[in-house]
Amino acid sequence: FMDxxxxxxxxxxxxxxxxxxxxxVGGGCVGVSCGYHLSQLGYRVxxxxxxxxxxxxxSHQNGNHLATSWSPVICTKDFPYEFAKSIxxxxxxxxxxxxxxxxxxxxxxxxxxxxxxxxxxxxxxxxAGTSLCTENYKQLQEIEDRYPEIKxxxxxKSVLKLLQTPSTNDxxxxxxxxxxxxxxxxLSGIIMPHNVVLDCKKYTxxxxxxxxxxxxxxxxxxxTVSSVSRNEVLLGNGDKLSADVVxxxxxxxxxxxxxxxxPIIPVGGYSVTWKPTTPVLKTFPKVYLLRGIAISQVPDQxxxxxxxxxxxNGCSGTPPRGQALYYLxxxxxxxxxxxxxxxxxxxxxxxxxxxxxxxxxxLPIIGKxxxxxxxxxxxxxxxxxxxxxxxxxxxxxxxxxxxPIDPVPFSPCRFA
Numbered sequence: 001f002m003d004x005x006x007x008x009x010x011x012x013x014x015x016x017x018x019x020x021x022x023x024x025v026g027g028g029c030v031g032v033s034c035g036y037h038l039s040q041l042g043y044r045v046x047x048x049x050x051x052x053x054x055x056x057x058x059s060h061q062n063g064n065h066l067a068t069s070w071s072p073v074i075c076t077k078d079f080p081y082e083f084a085k086s087i088x089x090x091x092x093x094x095x096x097x098x099x100x101x102x103x104x105x106x107x108x109x110x111x112x113x114x115x116x117x118x119x120x121x122x123x124x125x126x127x128a129g130t131s132l133c134t135e136n137y138k139q140l141q142e143i144e145d146r147y148p149e150i151k152x153x154x155x156x157k158s159v160l161k162l163l164q165t166p167s168t169n170d171x172x173x174x175x176x177x178x179x180x181x182x183x184x185x186x187l188s189g190i191i192m193p194h195n196v197v198l199d200c201k202k203y204t205x206x207x208x209x210x211x212x213x214x215x216x217x218x219x220x221x222x223x224t225v226s227s228v229s230r231n232e233v234l235l236g237n238g239d240k241l242s243a244d245v246v247x248x249x250x251x252x253x254x255x256x257x258x259x260x261x262x263p264i265i266p267v268g269g270y271s272v273t274w275k276p277t278t279p280v281l282k283t284f285p286k287v288y289l290l291r292g293i294a295i296s297q298v299p300d301q302x303x304x305x306x307x308x309x310x311x312x313n314g315c316s317g318t319p320p321r322g323q324a325l326y327y328l329x330x331x332x333x334x335x336x337x338x339x340x341x342x343x344x345x346x347x348x349x350x351x352x353x354x355x356x357x358x359x360x361x362x363l364p365i366i367g368k369x370x371x372x373x374x375x376x377x378x379x380x381x382x383x384x385x386x387x388x389x390x391x392x393x394x395x396x397x398x399x400x401x402x403x404p405i406d407p408v409p410f411s412p413c414r415f416a
Contacts, residue, residue, distance in 0.1 A: 019044045022398070023233050023241050025225050025257060026249035026377075027051065028059035029204045029384055030364075033391025034247050034376050036143070036207060039216035041399045046241065047208070048220045048233065055204035058251050058269070058354050058383055066136065066198055066385050070129035072362040073381060077119045080112065083311070111263045114415060115360035125361055128409035129382070132364075135389035135404050140198075143207070143388065150206050200384040225250075228257050230372030245398050247374040251357040254377040258369060263415055264378045266355035268310030270324035273302040275348040295332070295340075303343070305329070307381070324351045356380050366394050366410040374398055375412060 020043050024035045027049025035045045051057065118125065144151055211217035224236030228248060233241045248254050252266040294306050305328040325344070333339050359365060359378040364386060366376050376394040379386055393410065396403040408414075 020245065021243040022046070022245040022247060023048065023243040024247045024249055025228060025233060026251065026253075027054040027208070027219070027221065028057055028249065028251065029055055029200050029387040030059075030251075030376055030379060030390055031247075031249035032204050032208050032211075033139075033387045034249050034394050035217045035391075036211055037391040037395035038245075038247075038398065039211060041395055041401070043245070043395075043399075045211075045217045046220060046243070047217060048223050048225055048235075048241075050222070050224050052222045053205070054208045054219070054221070055201045058356055059200050059204055059387075060352060060354065066133075066140070069126075070133050070382060070385065071126040072122055072129075074358065075115050075118055075125060075360060075362045076122060079119065080116060107261075107263075108265060110261075111265050111360045114263055118361040121361070125363060125409075128363055128406075129386075131405045132386045132389045132393075132410075135392065136386055138404075139388035139392055147207075147210050150203070150210060198384075200387075225257065227259075228373060245374060247376060247394065247398070249376040249394075251377060252355045254357065254365075254375055258371070258373050258375060260369060260371070262365060262375070262378070262412065263360050264357045264365070267358040267380070268353060269307070269356045269381060270310070270327060270351075270353045271304055271306035272325045272328060272352070273304045273350045274345045276303050276343060277345050302348075305332075305340075307331075324353055325349070356383075361414075364390055364410055365412050365415075366390055367397055367407060367412050369412055 022035075022038045022043040022045050024031050024038070024045060024047045027047050031047055031049070032054055035047045039045045047054075049056075208217070208219060212219055226234045226236050228234070228246050230246060231242055231244065233243070233246060235241065248257050250257055252264060255262045255264050294304075296304050296306075305325075307328070310327075329339075329341055329344075357378050358380040362380055363378070364376065364380075365378040368374050374394060374397070376390050379390065389404065390410075392404050393407055397407060
């Protein structure tokens with residue numbers, strides 16, 4: 001018995017040391033998903049984020065909806081022309097807002113060049129994005145089966161459909177919507193009959209809590225990162241973390257941290273929420289989506305308007321605060337002739353804006369870079385719809401196991 005007591009503690013320490021280690025830079029829904037799936041494959045994971053809590057940047061206030069299909073929002077043959085018009089305020093129905101003082105940087109010109117090259121591949125991109133959506137639903141169910149307590153985060157089945165008004169019909173909707181005009185399968189991105197309304201921030205909070213409680217993941221919050229390399233992360237305070245694998249899931253900061261020219265640019269996204277005193281939507285819960293805008297409400301909770309694509313000042317700086325409500329209400333009114341302003345309760349109004357890490361083909365970048373660093377970023381406006389599947393795909397690439405879906409459409413090499 002004494003031999004057992006003396007021998008086994010060192011044995012377990014050696015066994016622990018034999019586990020591969022991973023550091024994930026970025027504590028949004030994508031980063032936490034990467035940490036979760038790596039831990040499921042036996043990795044000791046540390047997640048680092050500069051905020052004081054997880055999901056405080058692009059994952060903080062999303063449109064709440066998880067869709068079963070997807071199509072490019074920006075990577076369309078009409079985008080360059082529509083973008084040019086939006087600079088001068090022409091075409092108020094567009095899902096883009098562009099400041100007149102926009103400065104064209106070389107990085108943006110390269111990004112636009114790739115977009116123009118890929119714009120003809122809408123169907124192929126839609127199929128790849130939809131495969132992520134499908135896998136995301138599968139992972140959502142598997143996580144709930146493994147950790148039933150995560151179901152305490154409110155989930156509502158809903159219908160996602162075009163907001164119909166007397167001023168909209170099949171003819172003018174097709175004129176306003178290039179996605180519909182292209183005839184993509186199931187009007188992907190416009191009408192989605194199967195949908196889940198699920199709060200990204202609450203879900204990410206709960207999943208990270210479970211991972212910490214089970215000892216599978218360590219969280220380093222309120223911690224900045226100065227640089228990363230293949231097997232090391234340098235923190236802002238000068239400390240170094242060594243690991244077998246380094247994953248960067250840092251949204252718009254990914255190119256700078258990885259010291260690469262990955263074509264990820266920051267595009268402004270907005271949302272406003274309020275507690276309604278008058279019902280805004282007649283059927284609850286429901287999400288209404290038209291390209292560039294989403295309106296959602298769940299029972300006994302807030303109304304949320306979200307969306308938009310805002311290019312400004314050479315894609316740098318901070319999205320303008322104080323304008324989100326104006327942008328969103330004006331977009332709904334100008335495109336659908338629907339005035340939601342009487343329903344807004346300004347006493348409970350909250351505004352949010354953040355940059356979305358956007359690639360020119362609107363698909364995320366998932367895989368290994370030439371310098372040995374792994375990346376999982378560039379999810380644009382569909383981070384929550386792809387996060388759980390992206391983490392699964394990234395972890396399978398890291399561990400060298402069979403991927404859940406074809407990884408080629410998301411490889412960093414596609415931009416070489």
